[in-house]
C-alpha cells in the first residue's frame with residue numbers, strides 16, 4: 001500500500017474554494033462572510049443592554065431598527081418592527097424620516113431595503129458576515145451562463161425568470177432585465193401564474209426559470225399550479241449545461257435552480273411521521289422552503305407570517321409541530337403557553353448567519369452612528385438597483401399583492 005504525503009506548504013496555503021469562512025476574508029459583492037472591522041463590545045459586558053438602550057435613545061427618530069423573525073431575542077428586543085424580509089423592506093421605505101435603517105437580518109434583505117428606500121436613507125447591516133447560504137447558491141455569472149444555455153437550447157424566448165426575495169440584488173436585476181419578477185413565499189403562486197401567462201399560460205408550453213430555491217419553486221408549481229413533478233427539472237450550475245440535455249430543457253415547464261435553504265432543507269418526512277406518532281392529533285405546519293416530501297406530509301404549508309397567524313388562530317390545547325427556524329418557533333412557544341408547540345426536527349436548527357447579528361454587533365453599529373460614523377453600510381450598484389427595482393415593482397403590481 002502506498003501513502004501520499006502532503007507537503008508541509010500545502011497546510012499553510014488555504015485550499016482554493018468557493019467557500020469563505022464566515023467572518024473571515026472579504027467579498028462584499030456576495031453574501032459570503034466578510035470581516036467586521038470594529039471593536040465590538042464583549043458579549044459578557046454587563047452594561048450591554050444599558051448601552052443599547054442609551055444608543056437607541058440617542059438616535060431617536062433618525063434610526064429605524066428592523067428585526068427579521070429569525071433574529072435572536074436579544075436583538076428583537078430592540079426592533080421597532082418585526083417581519084419577513086419583504087415586509088421589513090416596505091416598512092423601511094414607509095419611514096423616509098429615518099436617516100439610518102438598521103437591518104437586523106441578512107445581506108440580501110439589507111440590499112432590498114437599500115433599493116426600496118430613498119437615496120437620503122442609509123442601510124446598515126450590523127454584521128457583514130450575516131449572509132444567506134441560499135442566496136449565495138446563485139451567483140450572477142452562473143445565472144448569466146445558465147441563460148446562455150437556455151438560448152443555445154432555443155428555450156430562452158419562452159422562459160420567464162422568477163427570483164425569490166432571498167437572492168442578491170444582482171440576481172433581482174437580472175430578473176428585471178429579462179422581464180421577470182421577484183416573489184416571496186406568500187405570493188409565489190401568483191408570481192408563477194403571472195409568469196406562465198406571459199408565455200402561453202400554465203396549460204401551454206412556456207417555462208419559468210425559478211431561482212434560487214428549488215423547493216419553493218417545486219412546491220408552488222406542483223401544489224398550487226397543478227404541474228407535475230415530471231414538469232420540473234433541476235439546473236445545477238456546477239455541471240456543464242446545468243446537467244440537462246437540450247431536450248430535457250425543451251420538455252420542462254419549471255427550470256429550478258439548484259439551491260436550497262440550509263435550515264429548512266434539514267426537515268425530513270421522517271420528522272413528520274415521528275411527530276405524529278409522538279403526539280396523536282398534532283398539527284404539522286412547515287415553510288414552503290422545505291423539501292417536497294415534507295410539505296406533502298404536512299397539514300399546513302406557509303410563510304413565516306402564515307405560521308404566526310395559524311398559531312394565533314389555533315384552539316387552546318391544540319398541539320403543533322413547526323418546521324421553520326428555531327428562534328421563531330421558540331418565540332411562538334413563549335407567546336402561546338396555552339398550546340403545545342413542538343419543534344419539528346429533533347436537533348436544533350438555527351440559521352447560523354441570521355444569528356451572526358447579536359447584541360454586541362447591534363450596540364457597536366448604533367454607538368458608531370451616535371458618534372457620527374456610518375459602519376457596514378449596504379449600497380447596491382445604481383444600475384442593478386434600477387433593474388432590481390423593476391422586478392420588485394413588478395411583484396407589487398401582481399394581482400392581490
Ligand code: SF4
Pocket residue numbers: 070106131132133134135166261262263264325351352353354
Ligand atoms: S433561514 Fe435559510 S433562506 Fe433564511 S437566511 Fe437562513 S439560510 Fe437564508
